Amino acid sequence: xxxxxFNGIGIxxxxxxxxxxxxxxxxxxxALFGKEVAHDIxxxxxxxxxxxxxxxxxxxxxxxxxxxxLLTDLAIDRSEIDLVLxxxxxxxxxxxxxxxxxxxRLGLSKQTAAFDVNLGCSAFVYGLSIAFSFLQQGxxxxxxxxxxETRSRVYSENDRKVAYLFGDGGVAAVLxxxxxxxxxxxxxxxxxxxxxxxxxxxxxxxxxxSADTVASRMVDDFGNVRSEEHGYMNGADVFNFVIDEIPKDxxxxxxxxxxxxxxxxxxxxxQANSYMNNYLVKKLKIPVHKVPTSLxxxxxxxxxxxxxxxxxxxxxxxxxxNNVLLCGFGVGMSWxxxxxxxxxxxxxxxxxx
Amino acid sequence: xxxxxIPNIAVKGMAACVPxxxxxxxxxxxxxxxxxxxKFIQATGILKRHTxxxxxxxxxxxxxxxxxxxxxxxxxxxxxxGYLIxxxxxxxxxxxxxxxxxxxRLGLSQECYAMxxxxxxxxxxxxxxxxxxxxxxxVNMKKGLLLVGDTTTITKxxxxxxxxxxxxxxxxxxxxQYEEGSIGLKIHAATDGSSHKAIMIPDGGFRNFFSSDxxxxxEIEPGIVRNSLQSILDGPGVFTFGITKxxxxxxxxxxxxxxxxxxIDYLVLHQANKMMNEKIRxxxxxxxxxxxxxxxxxGNTSSSSIPLTMVSQLCxxxxxxxNVIVACGFGVGLSWxxxxxxxxxxxxxPVIEI
Amino acid sequence: MEEKFIKAFKEALELEDRTIxxxxxxxxxxxxxxxxxxxLIAILDEEFGVVIEQAEFNKLNTVGELMVEVKKRMA
Numbered sequence: 001x002x003x004x005x006f007n008g009i010g011i012x013x014x015x016x017x018x019x020x021x022x023x024x025x026x027x028x029x030x031a032l033f034g035k036e037v038a039h040d041i042x043x044x045x046x047x048x049x050x051x052x053x054x055x056x057x058x059x060x061x062x063x064x065x066x067x068x069x070l071l072t073d074l075a076i077d078r079s080e081i082d083l084v085l086x087x088x089x090x091x092x093x094x095x096x097x098x099x100x101x102x103x104x105r106l107g108l109s110k111q112t113a114a115f116d117v118n119l120g121c122s123a124f125v126y127g128l129s130i131a132f133s134f135l136q137q138g139x140x141x142x143x144x145x146x147x148x149e150t151r152s153r154v155y156s157e158n159d160r161k162v163a164y165l166f167g168d169g170g171v172a173a174v175l176x177x178x179x180x181x182x183x184x185x186x187x188x189x190x191x192x193x194x195x196x197x198x199x200x201x202x203x204x205x206x207x208x209x210s211a212d213t214v215a216s217r218m219v220d221d222f223g224n225v226r227s228e229e230h231g232y233m234n235g236a237d238v239f240n241f242v243i244d245e246i247p248k249d250x251x252x253x254x255x256x257x258x259x260x261x262x263x264x265x266x267x268x269x270x271q272a273n274s275y276m277n278n279y280l281v282k283k284l285k286i287p288v289h290k291v292p293t294s295l296x297x298x299x300x301x302x303x304x305x306x307x308x309x310x311x312x313x314x315x316x317x318x319x320x321x322n323n324v325l326l327c328g329f330g331v332g333m334s335w336x337x338x339x340x341x342x343x344x345x346x347x348x349x350x351x352x353x
Numbered sequence: 354x355x356x357x358x359i360p361n362i363a364v365k366g367m368a369a370c371v372p373x374x375x376x377x378x379x380x381x382x383x384x385x386x387x388x389x390x391x392k393f394i395q396a397t398g399i400l401k402r403h404t405x406x407x408x409x410x411x412x413x414x415x416x417x418x419x420x421x422x423x424x425x426x427x428x429x430x431x432x433x434x435g436y437l438i439x440x441x442x443x444x445x446x447x448x449x450x451x452x453x454x455x456x457x458r459l460g461l462s463q464e465c466y467a468m469x470x471x472x473x474x475x476x477x478x479x480x481x482x483x484x485x486x487x488x489x490x491x492v493n494m495k496k497g498l499l500l501v502g503d504t505t506t507i508t509k510x511x512x513x514x515x516x517x518x519x520x521x522x523x524x525x526x527x528x529x530q531y532e533e534g535s536i537g538l539k540i541h542a543a544t545d546g547s548s549h550k551a552i553m554i555p556d557g558g559f560r561n562f563f564s565s566d567x568x569x570x571x572e573i574e575p576g577i578v579r580n581s582l583q584s585i586l587d588g589p590g591v592f593t594f595g596i597t598k599x600x601x602x603x604x605x606x607x608x609x610x611x612x613x614x615x616x617i618d619y620l621v622l623h624q625a626n627k628m629m630n631e632k633i634r635x636x637x638x639x640x641x642x643x644x645x646x647x648x649x650x651x652g653n654t655s656s657s658s659i660p661l662t663m664v665s666q667l668c669x670x671x672x673x674x675x676n677v678i679v680a681c682g683f684g685v686g687l688s689w690x691x692x693x694x695x696x697x698x699x700x701x702x703p704v705i706e707i
Numbered sequence: 708m709e710e711k712f713i714k715a716f717k718e719a720l721e722l723e724d725r726t727i728x729x730x731x732x733x734x735x736x737x738x739x740x741x742x743x744x745x746x747l748i749a750i751l752d753e754e755f756g757v758v759i760e761q762a763e764f765n766k767l768n769t770v771g772e773l774m775v776e777v778k779k780r781m782a
Contacts, residue, residue: 002435002466003492044742058559082355084544089450093558094508095442095584096549097471100686104546113355113542114688115479118450118469126468133486139357139540150559154447161741190437190467192457195449204446205411205507209563209582229563231448236744237761243752245463256492275742279749332453334467 002188003256006132010181010341015070015348016171016311017062018051018298025049025164025299033160041164046274050167050299052152057353059090059148060098062170064105065351067146070172071106073348078106081174082140083113087127087147087303089120089331090154102146113140120198121270121330122188123147123303124171125338128326129186131175138177145173149302154200156226159219162233165273167299171307182321184340185257187249191333197237198331202228239276241333247283249337250327257339259323262286264339266314270328271295271305292317303328315347356609360537362485366528366700367671368423369664370415371403371521371651373706376506378402383514385576393518398627402521402652403706404506410707412443412502413451415524417458418707420498423526424459427700431460435494436529437467438484440476440501440656442685443508444469455500466494473552474623474684475542476656477501478692481527482540488531499527503655508554510579512570516586519626521652525660528700535695541606542690543598551590552685556581591684595629599683600636602691607679612693614639619667621680624648624658633681655684664704671701712774715754719746729771755781 025042026035042048053062063086071078084106086099099114119126124147131143148170155162202213213228226232254261267286269277271294281291292313294305301308306326322342329335378399384390394400405411416439424431437459439452452467461467466487472479477499484497502524509516556567567581579585599622607614620639622630624647634644645666647658654661659680663671670676675697683689709729717723720738733739751757757780759767767773 002464002494004487004490005492006490040740040742044745083542089448090559091471092560094554095471095473096546096553096686097442097473097688100544100546100688101549102546103544104549108544110545111355111543113479113482113690114544114546114686115476115483116471118444118448118471120448120450123468126466129466129487129490130483133483133490134357136490137357137359137486140355153559153562188466189463190453190456190465191463192449192453192455192467195454195457199449200447203557203563205443205504206445208507209557209567211565211568214563214565229447234761235741236748236764239745239748240758240760243748244758275745275749279753283753332449332467334450334453 004129004186006136006184008179008181009132009135009175009177010343011173011345012176013070013074013174013346014307014311015066015351016169016308017066017351017353018169019053019057020352021052021054023050023052029157029163032158037160044275045165046296047165047299048296051169053150053168058092059088059150059170060092060102062168063146063148063172064102065353066170067106067144067172069348069351070174074174074346076174079109080141081108081112081144083134083143084108085115085117085127085130085143085145087117087119087123088149089118090150091116119334120302120332122328122332122334122336124306125326125328125336126188128338129188132184135175135177143175145175147171147303147307149304151302154231156230158225160224161235162231165300167301169298169301169304169308171304173307180343182341184338185253186338187253188336189249194241194333197234197241197333200229200231242276242280242329245335246280246327246329249335250284253337253339259339264325265290265322266324267291268306268309268324268326270330271300271309273300311347311350318342318345320344355542357482357540358537359485359489361531361533361535362488362537363530363532363535364527364694364696364699365530366423366427367660367664368419368702369523369525369661370419370705370707371523372405372408372410374404374407375401376404378518381518383517396626396628397519398646398648399519399652400649405504405522406506411445412441412504412524413445413455416500416502416526417455418705419524419526420459420500422702422705423528423700426702427528429496432462433496434461434498435465435491436484436487436497437461437465438470438480438499440470440472440480441503442471442473443504472688473655475682475686475688475690477659478680478682478690479542481692482538484529485538488529491531495531497529499529501525501656501660503657505655508584510583512578514576515588516584519653521654523651523654523657523661525657527660539606539610539693540690541602543602545687548594548687551587551687552584554582554584592629594687595625595683596632598689599633599681602689603637603679603681606691606693610693616677617679618643618676619678620644621659621662621678623682623684624653624662664701668701668703671696671699673698708778709774712777715750716770719743719750727770729769731770732768733770751777757781
């Protein structure tokens with residue numbers, strides 16, 4: 001694990017936006033798969049509802065709405081933002097980078113540094129580590145971290161292995177340097193030997209888009225249908241991976257942070273599905289009441305799920321100071337955890353659009 | 354203002370790899386007349402370019418070879434490499450991130466920080482800044498690999514004389530280390546999204562999905578035919594941008610950190626085209642021998658152009674001398690960034706071809 | 708071991724009221740599906756501390772073969 005540590009840097013505000021368009025999983029694709037399938041999947045995954053971006057809405061639009069809300073609520077002078085980071089695997093364009101478009105849309109100065117990071121479920125924690133690192137250097141004043149996904153666009157609605165899991169959302173966080181923030185610790189990892197566990201085969205430059213790559217085909221004996229530009233997931237091995245790597249990583253991180261893994265106020269995990277998450281929590285022997293979840297309402301929103309859970313579930317719970325664990329894991333495979341203090345963090349009301 | 358100083362960081366080695374297939378602008382049938390061709394070559398300075406066309410090579414393959422070559426000479430244990438950043442706008446997949454795949458291909462530890470950054474011509478400077486910041490906060494890992502590469506010949510229409518003869522493919526590797534006492538990096542970065550349409554690929558992202566329509570060719574004007582998966586380049590717009598923003602960024606970072614332009618051994622510019630780069634050089638009043646070009650041999654290689662220029666043109670001074678270098682990347686976004694760095698007898702094998 | 712394994716296996720696939728034979732091809736059970744597989748992964752980890760990757764798992768056909776593999780990995 002790559003270990004990073006910081007002092008006096010923290011999240012001063014956090015906001016999230018989701019589309020109003022709500023998918024009721026129990027009624028979803030019943031004509032195709034039948035009620036029973038939906039019922040079984042919902043009972044195992046715990047995902048009752050998800051939000052789908054309507055046609056024309058991108059991850060960047062959700063981030064934009066979240067950012068506008070946050071910057072207004074925090075009454076921030078936008079010229080103090082020296083870096084805008086956009087994290088997504090569903091960007092607006094192949095080029096230019098979406099962060100650059102958002103610099104302009106948000107009315108930020110041309111003297112703002114901007115770049116995009118491509119990672120999935122681990123990406124919010126990765127993004128925090130980048131923002132914290134830049135801030136620790138002392139040059140930049142505030143960082144605007146934007147993280148959005150329209151995962152609904154990536155998976156085939158006719159592939160029951162993935163059709164019921166994913167939802168859309170976008171978040172914004174303002175990070176800054178302030179002595180009031182305590183120490184924070186990050187652990188970041190990757191394993192490309194597991195690149196095939198969660199993947200889209202075509203549409204990058206290894207296998208460029210063509211009429212062929214978007215043609216739907218039946219991919220298994222269950223009649224699941226997708227194209228090569230749809231995502232797929234080997235759920236069993238993802239579960240094996242989580243069981244294998246995450247407890248190990250959290251033990252090492254807590255040892256390094258000299259923190260009892262059981263002494264923290266909240267544990268916010270990537271919202272994969274309730275079956276996997278519950279098992280992980282049980283294995284780690286963490287009290288369930290300290291583990292907020294949002295997947296029942298929003299599903300798996302990839303990198304957005306950790307901050308979305310904080311906005312959705314902890315807005316009223318957070319005290320002046322809270323020691324939290326953040327842990328994201330998934331596509332890559334890539335996994336990242338952080339132990340940090342959330343102090344006086346302003347959390348905006350959830351934006352729906 | 355996005356200025357940043359990151360001390361205790363040293364660039365320890367650089368390598369570059371290009372595909373062996375060459376396209377020679379002197380033989381290209383895209384130009385209508387000999388006169389057109391000569392004018393183009395004179396203005397851009399681009400004689401030939403290396404391309405992955407006709408092979409299966411991706412940007413990641415070029416970076417992989419560059420990294421292997423660098424690691425073979427630099428003597429780092431692979432297990433010591435804690436950071437891997439891949440900068441590209443031509444990644445292998447929509448997901449997973451190509452950096453994760455490279456972590457495994459290069460035999461790096463699972464305990465490696467790996468991520469992709471999407472930026473173009475300014476990407477090397479951004480990548481260097483990011484990996485340097487991370488290394489500075491790192492507890493246990495002090496070495497990182499910055500892999501920067503693009504295969505933009507794939508994203509240009511062969512029927513578009515405004516883009517096709519300009520671009521070449523390359524992949525590079527830069528070895529970066531945290532080292533107490535090293536001078537480190539001084540950086541300026543800036544962004545102008547209001548001009549994002551100047552260089553872009555309209556389709557194939559999540560704003561405009563790929564569809565069969567994306568592959569339909571349109572004639573924009575005679576000699577410029579392209580589809581919506583191929584990139585647009587507003588030449589005049591980018592020219593104006595380059596010759597104003599780049600010199601301002603370079604003189605800005607020198608001034609901010611109080612460094613005289615005479616103290617600079619080399620100015621390495623993103624290789625846009627000869628005319629633009631010469632304008633920038635003249636504005637800054639820097640002697641021609643301090644401003645290397647890789648344009649004639651390799652064309653505009655997008656994010657790779659700064660490291661490729663260093664490896665191909667400055668190999669000798671990089672290997673045997675101490676150098677103060679300013680590098681400036683500017684382009685797609687629009688995004689631009691400058692860095693002042695010092696190198697001291699670094700590892701720098703000659704450009705490899707695969 | 709066999710008793711403990713069978714009990715865990717039944718619990719994972721919700722086969723408590725059934726008789727399980729070591730020669731049964733578990734993929735033929737009506738109850739076998741990808742969600743059942745997840746339950747099995749959880750219980751093998753929990754009860755035996757064993758993780759079997761998909762590629763290896765795919766080579767196993769009968770309940771008995773699975774048990775042998777679990778034993779092997781525990782050793």
